[in-house]
Amino acid sequence: MAINARAKFDLIILGGGAAGIFAACNATGKVLVIEKTAQLLSKVRISGGGRCNVTHSCFDPKELVKNYPRGSKELLGPFYNFGPQDTIDWFAKRGVKLKTEKDGRMFPVTDSSETIINCLLKEAEKLGVEIRTRTRIQKITKTDEGFQLDNLQTKKLLLATGSSHQGHTIAKELGHTIIEPVPSLFTFNVPDSPLKELSGISVPAKITLDNFTQTGPLLITHFGFSGPACLKLSAFAARHLAEKKYRATLTINWLPDFQLEQIKNANPKKQLSSINLLPKSLWKNLIGPLGEKKIATLSKKELQQLKEKLQNDSYEVQGKTTNKEEFVTCGGISLREVNFKTMESKICPGLYFAGEILNIDGVTGGFNFQNAWTTSHIFGYSF
Ligand SMILES: Cc1cc2nc3c(=O)[nH]c(=O)nc-3n(C[C@H](O)[C@H](O)[C@H](O)COP(=O)(O)OP(=O)(O)OC[C@H]3O[C@@H](n4cnc5c(N)ncnc54)[C@H](O)[C@@H]3O)c2cc1C
Structure with missing residues (x-):
């Protein structure tokens, strides 16, 4: 569906997955999330066999980064700012308790990914985040004030489109290098x-x-x-x-x-x-x-x-x-082109990235969601 209504936003987030919605929950101002499919958080829903392996009980950033074949160097600083303990606390503050399994994986005590989805969507609603699903942006242009997305104007644009080819194409058009995506796990x-x-x-x-x-x-x-x-x-x-x-x-x-x-x-x-x-x-x-x-x-x-x-x-x-349980993409936005203190592009001011769109991926065990929570929170905090 094309968007016709003219509107101005402080932030538009492309992608209603873990990274996009978590960023919306941590940002301020007039925020719009645009999701191309009918469903928000669809990977969260199926993750961990429907239980959602939210994070991993590894609390030393130096140990934690060893679980990221790509992104370990860049994530070290961000993990000191927002690591697994912060994830646990963030969800606990909103009434969601996590439990740890023998191998360190952490799940909601309800053993249901719906608990995580409900928590995130409730928080976004509380903050007045506008969400449009089944929406595709046809054209994105850089302007003096920010970005023009079809008829929409925004000061800042966050790409949280996961491993989607469209997200990579948008980033490429805005000047970024894409490390060729290949499967991992x-x-x-x-x-x-x-x-x-x-x-x-x-x-x-x-x-x-x-x-x-x-x-x-x-x-x-x-x-x-x-x-x-x-x-x-x-x-x-x-x-x-x-x-x-x-x-x-x-x-x-x-x-x-x-x-x-x-x-x-x-x-x-x-x-x-x-x-x-x-x-x-x-x-x-x-x-x-x-x-x-x-x-x-x-x-x-x-x-x-x-x-x-x-x-x-x-x-x-x-x-x-x-692997049916969990798979991710190795490849994405070149990490050299991103400032990991804010997640802002070093090439295109006002453009930000979070989650799997980056050339970051972890092994199984909750590390991939932790990347989404951390990079989105760093962005939201700097916003
Ligand atoms: C089966 C499965 C199970 C998994 N289980 C776990 C687990 O238990 N623990 C864990 O840590 N990780 C798990 N993962 C990995 C984890 O799901 C991902 O790393 C995580 O979802 C990445 O979040 P994201 O928001 O960056 O991307 P995504 O979750 O992929 O979200 C991106 C969103 O952007 C939308 N989008 C794409 N292009 C556009 C566009 N042009 N305009 C608008 N919207 C767009 C997509 O439709 C999608 O909704 C699993 C993955 C799979 C496939």
Whole structure:
């Protein structure tokens, strides 16, 4: 729908997602949010399996930034200004309590993303923010006073359009460089994986792909591999893997602390298959025919073979699958062109950015929303 009514605003926000609405909740003056679809906060709704993983219980900015393959340097200062504790407090002040799960992920106690959506929309309403959905701006021009968006005038313009191509195009037209977008947070396809029938087994492992290494739970799937270690590795290697067309050798160390003595010291009369250093079916699969042998009869060469299989096991990755739980885009507005004290463009005065439109992305666990809350709050505060 095109906007006909002439109107003047202090701020127009393009994008009614987490970053856009949170920015509206933290700005002052006459504010308008324009969302091209019929729904506001649609990713918040589906996030965290409908529970919304709002943030992560990591309160040291220096530790927190390690979870951002892109943006870690730039987010350090902003996290001192508005970090996970500030997110917790912001929602608590508005009656929304968050709880922490064992792995550090934080969710509303209601386990429903609607709680977050209702809180944000109620706050925006309280502040008198005007919101127009199903609205597309056709033309944006820079003026002496700010910006002209079709028939609308605004002093300041915030682009919070996520990974959308349209947002990138607008930024480009206003002078910005776009780092080519590629997917992040995906799982690895290993066609004909000999472990397929073990789908569902998850073990802590150390995985390596070219120069990238991650340690953590690794999940065997029907397609190949998933789980936190794999998703983290996919995030840090996102651009590298895109360049390699998602083909690479993945090396798995199933037992990072394993010493051959563990086997040598076991009862020599026992069969190798009976000592189960991993879940039974995985152990059996990895040790293969050697499992039939009594430990005492294993030759030096066989022991070395075993060590190689357990600690340097390799698989050919031949593609990726989107992780349904959470995915983000690596790429976006070049961070060198943004002032992280205000989120203002260094190229086009009066233009601001927040959220995933920036070349910032985190691993899974609530870090991507924290980027949206932080950059939007920094903007709102400076406004
Ligand atoms: C399935 C899924 C689950 C996720 N779960 C989590 C989670 O639990 N925790 C976490 O931290 N992260 C999660 N993420 C990532 C997180 O959702 C994003 O990082 C976050 O939503 C980014 O917020 P944003 O406002 O920058 O962008 P978005 O949420 O993408 O919002 C951008 C908005 O701008 C609108 N828009 C685009 N172009 C225009 C235009 N030209 N004019 C007007 N409007 C426009 C879009 O329609 C959209 O509504 C998940 C992502 C997915 C896909």
